[in-house]
Amino acid sequence: MFHKFHPAKIVVVLASVWTALALPALAAVTVTKTADLSFGKLVPGATSGTVTISPIGVRTASSSVTLFNQASTQQAAVFAVSGGPLNTTCELTVPTSFTSLTASSAPMELSSFSASNVSNTAISLTNSVGSITLDGLGAYTVKVGATLTVGASEPAGAYTGNISVTVTCP
Template sequence: MTKKSVQALGLTAMLFAGAALSIEPAHAASATGDATVKILSAITVTKSSDLDFGKIVPSAAAATVAIAEDNSRVCGSGLSCFGTTTAGAFAVTGTANETVSVAIDNPSITLTDGGSNSMAVALATTTSAMTLSGTGAGSFKVAGTLNVGANQVAGSYSGQYSVSVSYQ
């Protein structure tokens, strides 16, 4: 049995004893001065960069713009792409050596300009499971492929995607 579970069982016993005492306080004459503290470990996910496709000028033919996990861009034929591009990046900190799974919950999303115009985006990550380092750190990236329609109407398109970190 690990040390942690021994401590946990000890805490359960303490709580149980405490509950029994509170029900029958008259019998709680000799309370001992035990004190317990339970140190909980935590995991944090923070966004370190947005998935940014840069600026795009559409053409008469449909094409795609792909941003890889290394932030590089592949601009589809006919399109003009400029500006800086970045992959989505997330930092994870938590318990040393703990394993968690990473998933994009909606890998196919639609961006809209608030009106009737839309574009589809496919999202992917090469990190599906992650073991946090000895210092409890980890990270993962999100790549995306944007489908730009023929003569896609210019505008500001927005959408959301969901990433979840799962315990086993």
């Protein structure tokens, strides 16, 4: 089984031994972030609300959160999977929630993570786990979106944090 955690870049490779015969080690799966998840520019209101970025990059807001499009970049995170077993179904795991997105003393929470492939076809997730099938080169592209909870009168700032995506192949 291969495990790849991003961004820590930890790879665990398990090789099996059958009687006295050692099976060859397989290539390690690599997950590389190629684009950051960005919610763009927004202004919190008098009540808390949410901003959602879908895996295809569509941004929506609820409650009194105001979205700004001028000079604002919003996009889903993109991860490139490579080096996996060819034409193999692997397990994709995205976070369930993430609470340390901070700019000042007021953290904001990310939740409701969702994923799609490069063709914008949704990846069905159950408890943040879904299946992907690597192509004939052992590669796959995953887009990840999420919902940001914005507190009432949230302090201004550039809020940052890291999310991890794990791909496990047989």
